[in-house]
Amino acid sequence: MIRLHDVSLCLGNASRTSAVQFHLPAFEVAAGETVVLTGPSGCGKSTLLNLVASLRRADAGEVTVANVDLATLSPAQLDRHRGTHCGMVLQTFHLLAPFTAIENVTIGLRFGARKRDNTRRRADEVLRRVGLGDRLHARPHQLSVGERQRVAIARAIAGGAPILLADEPTGSLDPDTGREIFALLQEVATEDGRTLLMVTHDPALAAELPRRLDCTGLIRSTIIAGGRDTNA
Amino acid sequence: MSFLAMAWRYLKFRRLVTFLTVVGIALGVALVCAVLALRHESERALSREAGLYDLVVGGKGSPLQLVLASVYHLDSPTGNLPYTDYGKLRRDPRVLWAAPMGLGDNYAGYRIVGTDAHFFDLPDRNGKPFFRLARGHIFEDRFEVFLGSHVAAASGLDIGDTFFGTHGLVDVPGGEVHRDFPYEVSGVLAPTSTAQDRAIFGTLASVWEIHETEDRLHSAIQGTALLSDEEEREVTSILARLKTPGLRLWMADEIRKRSDCIAAIPINEILRFQRGVIGPVQRALLAVAAAVVLVACLTVLTTLHQAAERRRRDVAILRSLGALRSEVAALVFTEGVLLTGAGIAFGLLLGHGGLALASIPIRDATGLVLHPWHMPKAEGIALGVMALCGAAASLFPAISSYRRTPIDDLHLTD
Numbered sequence: 001m002i003r004l005h006d007v008s009l010c011l012g013n014a015s016r017t018s019a020v021q022f023h024l025p026a027f028e029v030a031a032g033e034t035v036v037l038t039g040p041s042g043c044g045k046s047t048l049l050n051l052v053a054s055l056r057r058a059d060a061g062e063v064t065v066a067n068v069d070l071a072t073l074s075p076a077q078l079d080r081h082r083g084t085h086c087g088m089v090l091q092t093f094h095l096l097a098p099f100t101a102i103e104n105v106t107i108g109l110r111f112g113a114r115k116r117d118n119t120r121r122r123a124d125e126v127l128r129r130v131g132l133g134d135r136l137h138a139r140p141h142q143l144s145v146g147e148r149q150r151v152a153i154a155r156a157i158a159g160g161a162p163i164l165l166a167d168e169p170t171g172s173l174d175p176d177t178g179r180e181i182f183a184l185l186q187e188v189a190t191e192d193g194r195t196l197l198m199v200t201h202d203p204a205l206a207a208e209l210p211r212r213l214d215c216t217g218l219i220r221s222t223i224i225a226g227g228r229d230t231n232a
Numbered sequence: 233m234s235f236l237a238m239a240w241r242y243l244k245f246r247r248l249v250t251f252l253t254v255v256g257i258a259l260g261v262a263l264v265c266a267v268l269a270l271r272h273e274s275e276r277a278l279s280r281e282a283g284l285y286d287l288v289v290g291g292k293g294s295p296l297q298l299v300l301a302s303v304y305h306l307d308s309p310t311g312n313l314p315y316t317d318y319g320k321l322r323r324d325p326r327v328l329w330a331a332p333m334g335l336g337d338n339y340a341g342y343r344i345v346g347t348d349a350h351f352f353d354l355p356d357r358n359g360k361p362f363f364r365l366a367r368g369h370i371f372e373d374r375f376e377v378f379l380g381s382h383v384a385a386a387s388g389l390d391i392g393d394t395f396f397g398t399h400g401l402v403d404v405p406g407g408e409v410h411r412d413f414p415y416e417v418s419g420v421l422a423p424t425s426t427a428q429d430r431a432i433f434g435t436l437a438s439v440w441e442i443h444e445t446e447d448r449l450h451s452a453i454q455g456t457a458l459l460s461d462e463e464e465r466e467v468t469s470i471l472a473r474l475k476t477p478g479l480r481l482w483m484a485d486e487i488r489k490r491s492d493c494i495a496a497i498p499i500n501e502i503l504r505f506q507r508g509v510i511g512p513v514q515r516a517l518l519a520v521a522a523a524v525v526l527v528a529c530l531t532v533l534t535t536l537h538q539a540a541e542r543r544r545r546d547v548a549i550l551r552s553l554g555a556l557r558s559e560v561a562a563l564v565f566t567e568g569v570l571l572t573g574a575g576i577a578f579g580l581l582l583g584h585g586g587l588a589l590a591s592i593p594i595r596d597a598t599g600l601v602l603h604p605w606h607m608p609k610a611e612g613i614a615l616g617v618m619a620l621c622g623a624a625a626s627l628f629p630a631i632s633s634y635r636r637t638p639i640d641d642l643h644l645t646d
């Protein structure tokens with residue numbers, strides 16, 4: 001489902017003589033598999049997710065998602081590919097403030113390749129599935145942080161994307177709520193056979209999953225002209 | 233949810249900023265609409281009225297003053313001319329219609345115009361009678377009068393009512409009331425949408441009688457001779473319609489040369505007045521209005537730019553959900569178009585509504601009847617230009633949203 005091979009990406013200059021470079025020799029995830037990405041802050045976990053979500057393009061190497069080499073796609077095709085194949089859940093929920101829970105989910109189904117009929121019914125269905133059947137018409141500020149993350153999960157799965165990308169989905173939650181959200185993500189991934197890539201700093205949660213990728217060292221400082229090669 | 237609905241919700245979410253921006257645009261648009269509509273309507277009304285008469289003949293003085301006094305009942309007359317001149321003019325084969333006017337008195341500020349029954353035979357430019365009686369009859373007795381439609385409505389006078397004229401053309405406190413000469417209302421004219429709606433029409437004989445009696449009294453006191461011979465009687469002015477308007481200049485020149493009076497061509501005087509006096513004021517107002525619209529468009533640009541800046545994260549979220557660049561740009565552009573559209577709609581309403589309110593005192597003061605809801609062509613063009621400015625202002629933040637990379641904004645915190 002996901003394949004990265006010898007991928008490198010320049011993330012900017014660290015100094016006049018060195019550049020910040022992401023490099024991943026090889027990484028593969030099978031369809032329906034769940035992988036947790038661990039490692040210290042700034043090590044490249046989110047960059048890896050962004051490459052898979054086609055929010056970033058690799059400078060070199062191969063990124064294949066759902067059997068499509070992302071390097072071959074135009075920007076508009078990348079947008080469509082992302083909308084069709086990837087559902088994203090982020091640490092700070094990223095709900096749209098003017099809209100209710102059901103509208104946040106509906107809007108996710110309104111754009112690009114996700115356009116579909118009966119969006120309202122589908123949004124209602126997924127919100128009930130994540131336990132928000134009675135909060136359909138609440139605005140983000142009227143929801144608890146756990147409920148907001150549930151809306152974000154509902155939005156990510158509503159379009160039927162086979163890949164779920166969760167960037168520290170429990171990072172803003174208290175431990176109990178974090179555990180509930182973690183369980184919910186696993187549940188929707190397992191029940192629907194979705195591929196789940198999840199970033200977490202919580203070693204206890206990471207330990208519960210069978211496959212982990214330690215991302216330490218994916219981002220490094222690379223010498224441009226003279227000097228010593230060091231970890232970023 | 234459509235783009236329109238989404239854009240509307242974003243605008244509602246920032247309701248104060250939205251309201252202030254719409255008000256800013258609306259004020260500029262209202263000013264432009266009001267100035268253009270006022271210019272068009274005043275030109276139309278003034279020209280229509282001036283176009284009814286080909287010539288106004290009066291005593292030596294300013295032609296514009298003569299036209300304003302005789303056609304619009306606004307200024308003081310220039311001076312009298314012999315009544316016999318009226319007979320000569322009527323007998324001229326080139327004249328289609330002519331009527332005398334004797335001014336001197338008013339009732340509650342409305343001028344009492346002494347004339348003869350021939351006055352009401354004035355044809356409009358299509359040859360149909362211009363004046364029509366709403367009720368009653370034209371004067372049969374010397375002191376019978378009938379009222380212009382506005383006078384009847386404003387004064388409350390009706391058929392059979394009597395009143396006294398006051399000396400002078402304007403209503404001033406302590407004016408000399410002619411209590412020995414009561415006028416009786418015999419009829420009311422149908423509205424003509426001209427200054428004649430604000431006049432009271434009586435016989436020339438009544439005007440002469442009132443003023444000759446006054447003169448007699450003054451002569452008796454001063455021991456001077458009295459003018460009572462009809463050949464020595466005077467009128468304030470004579471209005472004339474020629475068989476063909478092409479004769480206007482020729483006849484005006486001829487009258488000026490052969491007698492001690494002037495002949496003014498109303499439409500020429502009014503156009504000169506509009507171009508010389510009203511025109512520059514209107515151009516200055518238009519320049520102010522254009523500046524206001526420009527500021528309003530800049531406000532739209534600033535508002536949308538700030539909104540787009542605040543919504544960088546939202547745009548990034550939409551992009552992360554698979555929204556195309558063109559889709560988010562269209563959403564931002566739709567917001568701008570909605571703001572501009574609402575501003576133009578409210579401005580249009582405000583401008584013409586304001587003109588509708590102003591048209592009442594304008595009518596009362598000048599007799600000019602404006603059609604405040606009529607939209608002149610120039611206003612349509614101005615609105616089109618403003619809509620284009622708004623669309624152009626909306627385009628900048630849309631392009632900015634189109635160009636942004638979602639990854640830059642996605643990790644902004646709530």
